[in-house]
Amino acid sequence: MKVAVVGAGAIGAYVGAALHRAGAQVHLIARGAHLAALREHGVQVLSPRGDFTAHPRATDDPHEIGPVDYVFLGLKANAYAASGPLVHPLLHERTALIAAQNGIPWWYFHGLPGEHTGRRLESVDPGGAVSATLPPERAIGCVVYAATEVAAPGVIRHLEGTRFSIGEPDGTLSPRCLEFSRAMVAGGLKCPVEQDLRNDIWIKLLGNISFNPISALARATMAEICGHPDARELVAAMMRETLEVAARLGSRPEISVERRLAGAERVGHHKTSTLQDLERGRPLELDVLLAAVVELADLTGTPVPTLRTIHAVADLLNRTTSAGPA
Structure with missing residues (x-):
């Protein structure tokens, strides 16, 4: 081989x-x-x-x-x-x-x-x-x-x-x-x-779609996000909206928001790849994480107000820092 x-x-x-x-x-x-x-x-x-x-x-x-x-x-x-x-x-x-x-x-x-x-x-x-x-x-x-x-x-x-x-x-x-x-x-x-690998895709995405952009916007580790009550609830809201988009596309990953949050919290003071990219002056990998799910929400008529808001400010960050296009 x-x-x-x-x-x-x-x-x-x-x-x-x-x-x-x-x-x-x-x-x-x-x-x-x-x-x-x-x-x-x-x-x-x-x-x-x-x-x-x-x-x-x-x-x-x-x-x-x-x-x-x-x-x-x-x-x-x-x-x-x-x-x-x-x-x-x-x-x-x-x-x-x-x-x-x-x-x-x-x-x-x-x-x-x-x-x-x-x-x-x-x-x-x-x-x-x-x-x-x-x-x-x-x-x-x-x-x-x-x-x-x-x-x-x-x-x-x-x-x-x-x-x-x-x-x-x-x-x-x-x-x-x-x-x-x-x-x-x-x-x-x-x-x-x-x-059905798509269920795995959505399970992994629950963490990436929420923690990655928030970590870059707040310059915070996973543990710091989970330890901040309002930030934790923001992550939970993004996860709930993501699961609804998945459901309307026929995928129902067998994992709860709280279980996914608990798993992320156990990772501790870890910097997400998006935060690392920001610190290194690299473009942020937002399209496949956030923009894609917003596009899928439009396709399926799913309300995702939290995802839209975080995508807007994360995309602005990408465009106005050294990580974004000139």
Whole structure:
């Protein structure tokens, strides 16, 4: 099994190291000091489950790799539309794209029966640019429950969680999903194949859609948000509105708002990825988290006043700071 990891950062390099340990032929695509460290020392994983080092091949040129069986996308979703030069040299006619992204994926309505089947969401696939680069029929969904960080170039610190839920957009238990799952498990990770991955998407989104923008607006950690009564209620309101949108689209994830809040509170003084992006001067990943759900609310006629308000001020923040477009 030949795998290329496009965007071999915290999650991508961690997955690549696990697959390499399982015997897959793995190629990491990275750049700069991180790439140099990967070439010289391999991927060094620091984990409460045991440290290890893997030595997959690393490059910044996908043409050196050629076509592969699976492309694991470790990029932020807002980089998908421009990822063609990195992805296209890796494709043969059956190559699968495993998109480890937060939020609503560009393939959400692909293979989904009902009145919206095949619909494109402008917020996550503007003008069809993402679908043109990453054809939905190649997509395997992936919801990441692991937390990792780049401790130093070539060094990945695994903080918690090993679950990567995957699934076909049409809900089938495909041979390609089962093969990839087996390789992930052999590498020491959990990788259940879900027949309805959209429920997992909504469960993960409940936290991302609320804590991520609020953390950036308030420069606050998860624990600080949960410990502030009014902020906690704001998060709960956003979660309730999100669950209503999901329900009107036929998804009813089996988790309560209070249980989701309690899980976030246990994370402690953790900075969300959106707050980290703000601090590093990077664009905020808001479209797939907030804008997409507001668009889905319009599609389904769902009132989401809290989500609209937070989206407006978070989008303004993105546009008026160094993280936003010039």
